Amino acid sequence: AQRVTQPEKLLSVFKGAPVELKCNYSYSGSPELFWYVQYSRQRLQLLLRHISRESIKGFTADLNKGETSFHLKKPFAQEEDSAMYYCALIQGAQKLVFGQGTRLTINP
């Protein structure tokens, strides 16, 4: 069965420090993975997708098929990065399987 695991429910780092939010998946086939973010008092929104290979708000994520991981990274955390982050994979057309989420807190 397709599954997404985010091992850390909470992650706290200081401003300017590197950030890595972990995501592991189980999927038979070629997965397509995404990171969604929910800032305080805002709705859930797409942050980035692995096929785009882009950096959004300084975040990048590399798909590692050998380790079945899709960790989200940012070299220098900013206070506005504090949010809830969800890793997800797509199962069929526009149907997402989400992880449990990681609450990231950036301390000043």
Added chain:
Amino acid sequence: ETGVTQSPTHLIKTRGQQVTLRCSSQSGHNTVSWYQQALGQGPQFIFQYYREEENGRGNFPPRFSGLQFPNYSSELNVNALELDDSALYLCASSLSTSGNTGELFFGEGSRLTVL
């Protein structure tokens, strides 16, 4: 451009009752998906509607049902409510022609409490 809107934002029901949640999709979007998000969990796929037909369903019992209307708005109905149905129900819209881009546009959700 109008985003996804959901109503009501909060509601309280008792066990055994029935509930209807409503969703207006983002302008131009023809596909609507519903997700259940229990406290401390990620959203879980309930079902998806495209052209007024159910287009995929997650692991939810038949008492969870839905509709999509010609204007692409949608309803989620839950019969015989159980305590475990207490959750945030999220509606998300997308364009079917965007294939597997994975970009869903979410509403703010309807928080259901079952007592």
